[in-house]
Amino acid sequence: MYPRFIEPGIREALKDTRVVAVSGPRQSGKSTLVRAIAGAGATFLSLDEDVTRRAAADDPTGFIRRTKGLTIIDEIQRVPDLMLAIKLAVDEDPAPGRFLITGSADIRTLASIQDSLAGRIEVFELLPLAQDEIAGRPSQFIAEVFQGRVPDGGVLDPGDLPKRIAAGGFPEALARAGAGRRRNWFGAYARALIEQDVADIAQLDRRRDLPRLVELLAQHCGEMVNLTQLGAQLSMDRKTVDRHVGILEQMFLVRRVRPWFRNELKRLARMPKLHFVDSGLAAAMRRLDPESLGPDRVSLGPLAETFVYSELAKQAGRSTDGISIHHYRDHDGGEIDFILENWNREIVAIEVKAGATVRPEAFAPMRKLASALGDKFVAGIVLYDGRQRFRYGDKLWAAPIASLWA
Template sequence: MFSRVIEEEFLEQLSDNPAVALLGPRQVGKTTLIKSFLDQFGKPSIYLDLESNADLIRLQDAELYLDERRESIIILDEIQRMPSLFPLMRSLIDRNRVPGRFILLGSASPDLLKNSSETLAGRIAFLELHPLLLEEVKNEISYAVHWLRGGYPAMLQAATDRSSARKMADFISSYIERDLPLLGIPGNPVNVRLLVNMLVSVHGGLLNVSQLANSLKMSVPTIQTYLDYLENAFLIRRLLPWHVNVSKRLVKTPKIYIRDSGMLHSLAGITGMEDLTGNIIVGSSWEGYVIQQVIAALPFNVKPYFYRTQDGAELDLVLVKGNNVKLAIEIKYTNSPTLSRGNSVAQQDLGNPLLLIVTPSAEDFRLKENIQVCSISTFSNYLKEAL
């Protein structure tokens, strides 16, 4: 098992909150991570899988069962399957408010788990477990393999690239046909699959919902609903534009990304590095891959955006703390990067913050006084220093 960067924060939140929810897509390693902590909790723990009939039977009288075990940490896996537990957990916590009463594991975001965010307000901390990051695996796995296969453990550690691609294809089918309907997504899974396939062609571009609706012969509200569910299931990301500079004519449309690079490649029919480097999506794939690595490593109080004006000034990522731009990032799929005039103008618009140019494997060097070139393997050093 790989060490996860979230481990320290999880244990910290558990020592300070009655409930901690660890959320993320299926098969990302949530259950494995929690089970690795059992010896560190300092008190007994009980693991309940809400997809197990045996465990559901134990919860037929959930209040009695959970109250009798108030001295144990209760781990509830796939919590989105039983939202009726949220009001009960609030009541139990209020009767005996101590840290670490409940650990909730789920495959849906807080927005989709509205019962938890509303019912347990002030009693719960939310953390997201992302697919394995390069920072977590780089001592054993190269960036190229990680980029190609993505961060889902089973796919990343498959015996061959072909096996990895097959596992991902099966995973996507299962998610669309089984998991999304369980989360409440309306409509036919065939239509959802058509949309997901279409997202490959717009990955890294500005989101045009009307264009997607026209192409798929669906209504705009239907496409918007599907996108909301895909985002709340941690499969896609809508990256918002930074538009604090009101004197500029700014793009205000979000950009859209398929979060996991391995999922993107599977949907695009890419099964090896030769396929990837020769594919038309290689540049947008690299951009999305780096963005995922950066965003997954951000502290909770730093928000990511992109910057683009109608006049062509643009930067791939702008990291904002409070209302201040702390770091700008431009992503280049080359080890001999140059900046466009639009990149330079954007940096000036933002007040000349440090601009990090992230490449596949270039040696780190200063391009100019406030422009640093680095590799995907070393960007985290500059991220920590700037934030």
């Protein structure tokens, strides 16, 4: 079993919070983690089981009243009416650590939870394995760079980056030997989500178009996505595409990374970028494996960016500094792949290069941003597929991509 570095935060929350939720994509390891945290004395109820799900749906209040002690409810989105019953139970008995629930839809976006459990719940996000979890050593990359320190180390062997990108972080996929086995797993995974799980959170009139939409989104991974243009390829209006992409976000397949802007900085583009939550799934949807991805620099670049986004999102999710992730583009064409912002509104800018060379012009947008932000600009980093860390000026660095986790 791989270590999950979000575990200490969940254990701490159970000491002072009535309901603790762990949400994340299917097969990310949620059930395994909560069972390990709760121990043998807890009650485990899975709503994937027909009998349990029917009992919960038929009588939510009675179902919850029959629970004693710490109770795990797995896949809570399958019976959303349980939320009100849980609210009543924890209001009657406000003892902390009463319920530990999981969901394969983003619990924070479900109206039933927002309305019922506000102030009573703490939500944690468990995404597929991060590279530092695979290595078994927690990374402090985000904490370090917000102190103005860029980690030195983390060298990838030649050809290692395409392998890591195509492998992704799903434990079940990583357990498959060989690229072909993993590719088959990713295909089956995407089909199961689209054919079975979508109905738990939405009724879509054109659900049959979802597989093609997922493939199109994979082709635009790492780009600013024009929903009108996407819809034209599917004979779908923009509003319908937006709703479908929103459902895929709720299911943790994709993320729209919002643009960063401040009122004092004018002329900033405000269209979101799209990334897949798991780079392995994105590569599989594009029919790319390590052997074909390595020489294909056109595909490697966007997928390397998605890979870095996924690593940053996992580390940000276990940070206590309220890290948000955005992208930056001004109307003069200056772009920065990721803007990390903490509670103090301090900024770290990160650009991703899939090649082994960093050119000075890669820092031009960062210099411009640093000049505008002054002391709030902490660091600008170009992550590249190289072997050494270099300083390129005040607060500006080039560092190997593996510095994220090594």
